[in-house]
Amino acid sequence: MTPIRVGLLGLGIVGGGTWQILERNREEIARRAGREIVVTRAAVRPQDLERAALKTGGRIQLSTDPLQVVEAGDVDVVVELMGGYEPAKTLVLHALELGKPVVTANKALLALHGNEIFATALQHGVMVGFEAAVAGGIPIIKALREGLTANRIQWLAGIINGTSNFILTQMRDQGMGFSEALQQAQALGYAEADPTFDVEGVDAAHKLSLLAAIAFGIPVQFERAHVEGITKLTAEDIRYAEELGYRIKLLGIAKRTARGIELRVHPTLIPERRLIANVDGVMNAVLVHGDAVGSTLYYGAGAGAEPTGSAVVADLVDIARMTGSDPGHRVPHLAFQPDQVRNEVVLPVAEIETAYYLRLRATDRPGVLAEVTRILAQQNISIEAMLQKEPAAGEERVDVIMLTHVAQERAIDAAIAEIESLESIAAPVVRLRLETLSS
Numbered sequence: 103m104t105p106i107r108v109g110l111l112g113l114g115i116v117g118g119g120t121w122q123i124l125e126r127n128r129e130e131i132a133r134r135a136g137r138e139i140v141v142t143r144a145a146v147r148p149q150d151l152e153r154a155a156l157k158t159g160g161r162i163q164l165s166t167d168p169l170q171v172v173e174a175g176d177v178d179v180v181v182e183l184m185g186g187y188e189p190a191k192t193l194v195l196h197a198l199e200l201g202k203p204v205v206t207a208n209k210a211l212l213a214l215h216g217n218e219i220f221a222t223a224l225q226h227g228v229m230v231g232f233e234a235a236v237a238g239g240i241p242i243i244k245a246l247r248e249g250l251t252a253n254r255i256q257w258l259a260g261i262i263n264g265t266s267n268f269i270l271t272q273m274r275d276q277g278m279g280f281s282e283a284l285q286q287a288q289a290l291g292y293a294e295a296d297p298t299f300d301v302e303g304v305d306a307a308h309k310l311s312l313l314a315a316i317a318f319g320i321p322v323q324f325e326r327a328h329v330e331g332i333t334k335l336t337a338e339d340i341r342y343a344e345e346l347g348y349r350i351k352l353l354g355i356a357k358r359t360a361r362g363i364e365l366r367v368h369p370t371l372i373p374e375r376r377l378i379a380n381v382d383g384v385m386n387a388v389l390v391h392g393d394a395v396g397s398t399l400y401y402g403a404g405a406g407a408e409p410t411g412s413a414v415v416a417d418l419v420d421i422a423r424m425t426g427s428d429p430g431h432r433v434p435h436l437a438f439q440p441d442q443v444r445n446e447v448v449l450p451v452a453e454i455e456t457a458y459y460l461r462l463r464a465t466d467r468p469g470v471l472a473e474v475t476r477i478l479a480q481q482n483i484s485i486e487a488m489l490q491k492e493p494a495a496g497e498e499r500v501d502v503i504m505l506t507h508v509a510q511e512r513a514i515d516a517a518i519a520e521i522e523s524l525e526s527i528a529a530p531v532v533r534l535r536l537e538t539l540s541s
């Protein structure tokens with residue numbers, strides 16, 4: 103068989119990792135794919151040209167014009183690893199229109215423009231591989247789209263941003279400050295070009311919207327996700343959660359309920375005995391609950407050059423194997439047949455149901471707790487556990503931590519507003535969500 107010829111748009115962290123894997127495992131990959139996969143061209147920014155030439159030893163044609171790479175006659179497949187919305191979107195659409203399959207690690211692009219990109223691919227009978235876009239090296243797209251295809255997926259919950267998990271781990275284990283930990287993640291090549299995407303939960307929500315589409319057969323709907331990051335999390339809440347037997351992780355959660363779909367990213371308390379609570383550093387994990395299989399857990403490196411390159415190359419092998427096969431019988435991009443993707447209600451966050459961690463700073467005098475519990479009872483919120491800290495010397499306020507049973511967010515919002523209006527409570531009340539992830 104003739105080799106499949108690849109054009110790389112970008113030769114940075116992920117492009118470099120992809121190149122190295124294809125070089126090192128060339129022969130074994132060819133034995134799997136049924137044909138050789140060779141990079142013929144790459145495009146980089148002018149300032150990266152020299153580094154790219156060094157990396158590739160002058161063996162491929164380098165350019166600063168990605169359009170030229172897309173259109174080149176010796177490029178059969180386009181691999182977009184440059185990031186950002188433009189020119190990435192135009193280039194990807196152009197490649198598809200030329201009938202060239204695309205592989206991308208760009209979850210931001212797919213979260214916002216995936217519906218259009220997949221429709222264009224379908225129209226031109228070509229594939230778009232995006233395993234690298236979600237949880238890096240973990241084959242979670244493949245697992246959901248193929249391995250779990252028998253199931254009605256009920257929910258999934260994932261640690262799907264390596265940078266924020268790395269930061270939370272460094273802060274907890276090494277006592278490192280937030281910005282130092284972020285700088286380290288950037289130096290290691292984990293962070294996005296704009297790291298606010300990582301720490302504000304946006305990158306996790308990009309990935310979650312792709313996972314939810316595949317899990318539930320709905321369009322990609324990033325704009326409906328509720329997004330909260332880790333920047334407001336305090337060391338004391340992490341500590342109190344631990345005292346109560348919980349770890350705090352930035353989770354992306356997609357859940358089917360009778361009333362609609364919950365789609366949310368936020369710091370979440372998880373019982374420390376759960377495997378996923380012990381996923382640390384840059385590692386990612388996705389817990390998927392299907393009606394037939396029960397809970398399954400996928401764990402591995404969610405970022406970094408070769409782990410992400412591993413997913414890119416796997417998609418290239420899929421493309422090499424599939425080229426020439428009937429497009430109608432390929433695995434659909436979003437797992438469900440394109441005409442079977444349906445819009446379902448995505449619930450506003452006020453309508454989600456979960457358990458909560460509340461921390462109040464209260465004046466240490468009799469009757470305060472009674473007032474708080476009365477307010478909670480009025481909203482039908484019951485308390486699962488409570489922790490009251492001794493006031494620090496010279497302090498007249500104490501921290502009171504409450505864990506609630508499952509309640510609707512709207513009721514919690516109302517209760518918090520009323521609690522904050524009490525004279526004996528120093529606002530604001532800290533509210534974190536808690537998931538038991540049991541079934």
Ligand SMILES: NC(=O)c1ccc[n+]([C@@H]2O[C@H](COP(=O)([O-])OP(=O)(O)OC[C@H]3O[C@@H](n4cnc5c(N)ncnc54)[C@H](O)[C@@H]3O)[C@@H](O)[C@H]2O)c1
Nearest residue numbers: 112113114115116146147150183184185207208405406410
């Ligand atoms: N770094 C990771 O661990 C990781 C993991 C999963 C997904 N991703 C995604 O992979 C993509 C690439 O990330 P990265 O970390 O490798 O980035 P990077 O900054 O290391 O590399 C980007 C590359 O693209 C090139 N490039 C950018 N804009 C260009 C333009 N207009 N024309 C020509 N070349 C251009 C740059 O020269 C560079 O070679 C992003 O979409 C990112 O979200 C990254």
Ligand SMILES: N[C@@H](CCO)C(=O)O
Nearest residue numbers: 263264265292294405
């Ligand atoms: N910035 C992302 C890269 C992997 O998508 C992360 O930290 O998880």
Ligand code: NA
Nearest residue numbers: 233236238240
């Ligand atoms: Na993946």
